Amino acid sequence: MKKQIAFDIETAKDIPGDGFDWKPHRPLGISCIATLQCDQAEPEVWHSLEHQAGEKNQPRPASRMSQVDVASFVRHLIGLTQQGYSILTWNGLSFDFDVLAEESGMFEECKQLAREHVDMMFHIVCEKGFPVGLDAAAKGLDVSGKLSGVAGVEVPKLWASGEYDKVLEYVKQDARITLEVAQKAEQNKKFQWKTRKGTISSMPLLRGWLTVEDALELAEPDTSWMTAPKGRKSFLAWMDES
Structure with a gap:
C-alpha cells in the first residue's frame, strides 16, 4: 500500500454569491482542517481553541485558526512527506495550498509542498483540459459521497453559528472521499466520474496519479471545443503573486 495522506480545509469567511469568487475577499481564514492517512481508521481534525470572556468551562473552537496553529499543520505535512507519505488533494494546488500559505506565512514551504503533491483534479485538467x-x-x-444535508457554501455560516460538530463531520468526509477516490482509481487503473448528463466517463490511469510537477509534463490536451478553457497555468498563478 502506498503511504498517502489526504487533507481538506474549510475556510472561515462567508463568500457572497453563488460562484465562490473568493479571491477578492481574502484573507479567508481557516475554520478547520481534516486529514486522513492510509494507515488510519478515522480522520484527524485541526482547529484552534478559544475561551469566551467570563467563561470558566472548556474552551470552544475558535472562529479561525491562528497563524501559529496553521503553521504547525504545514510543518506536520512536511514531516509526513519526510516519512515517505504522498499528499493528496482535490483542487489543493490552486486553493488549499494558496490559503495555507497566506494563513501560515510559510509561502515557500507551501509552494514546495504544492508542487510535489498529488492534486487529482489538476491531473485531470492536464490530461483532459477540464476539471x-x-x-x-x-x-x-461508487464510493461514499459528500455529507448529506450540508452544502459547501453553508459551512462558514454553520461554523460561525457554533455548529462545529456538523462542520467537522463535513470536512472529515471530504478527506475520506479524497483518499478513497485516489485508492480506488489507482486500483482500477482508471478514473471514472459521473457527467452532468448522468453518464459515466473514464480516463486511463496506467501510471497512477501524478504529482503536480509530473502532470505539468503531460502534453496539452485539445481544448478547441471549449468556450472558455481554464489553462493549467492559472492553477499556479498564486505562486508567482506571493
Missing part, C-alpha cells in the same frame, strides 16, 4: 468535481468522482467510482 471534475469531487462528488462527481465519488459517484463515478
Whole structure:
C-alpha cells in the first residue's frame, strides 16, 4: 500500500454569491482542517481553541485558526512527506495550498509542498483540459459521497453559528472521499466520474496519479471545443503573486 495522506480545509469567511469568487475577499481564514492517512481508521481534525470572556468551562473552537496553529499543520505535512507519505488533494494546488500559505506565512514551504503533491483534479485538467468535481468522482467510482444535508457554501455560516460538530463531520468526509477516490482509481487503473448528463466517463490511469510537477509534463490536451478553457497555468498563478 502506498503511504498517502489526504487533507481538506474549510475556510472561515462567508463568500457572497453563488460562484465562490473568493479571491477578492481574502484573507479567508481557516475554520478547520481534516486529514486522513492510509494507515488510519478515522480522520484527524485541526482547529484552534478559544475561551469566551467570563467563561470558566472548556474552551470552544475558535472562529479561525491562528497563524501559529496553521503553521504547525504545514510543518506536520512536511514531516509526513519526510516519512515517505504522498499528499493528496482535490483542487489543493490552486486553493488549499494558496490559503495555507497566506494563513501560515510559510509561502515557500507551501509552494514546495504544492508542487510535489498529488492534486487529482489538476491531473485531470492536464490530461483532459477540464476539471471534475469531487462528488462527481465519488459517484463515478461508487464510493461514499459528500455529507448529506450540508452544502459547501453553508459551512462558514454553520461554523460561525457554533455548529462545529456538523462542520467537522463535513470536512472529515471530504478527506475520506479524497483518499478513497485516489485508492480506488489507482486500483482500477482508471478514473471514472459521473457527467452532468448522468453518464459515466473514464480516463486511463496506467501510471497512477501524478504529482503536480509530473502532470505539468503531460502534453496539452485539445481544448478547441471549449468556450472558455481554464489553462493549467492559472492553477499556479498564486505562486508567482506571493
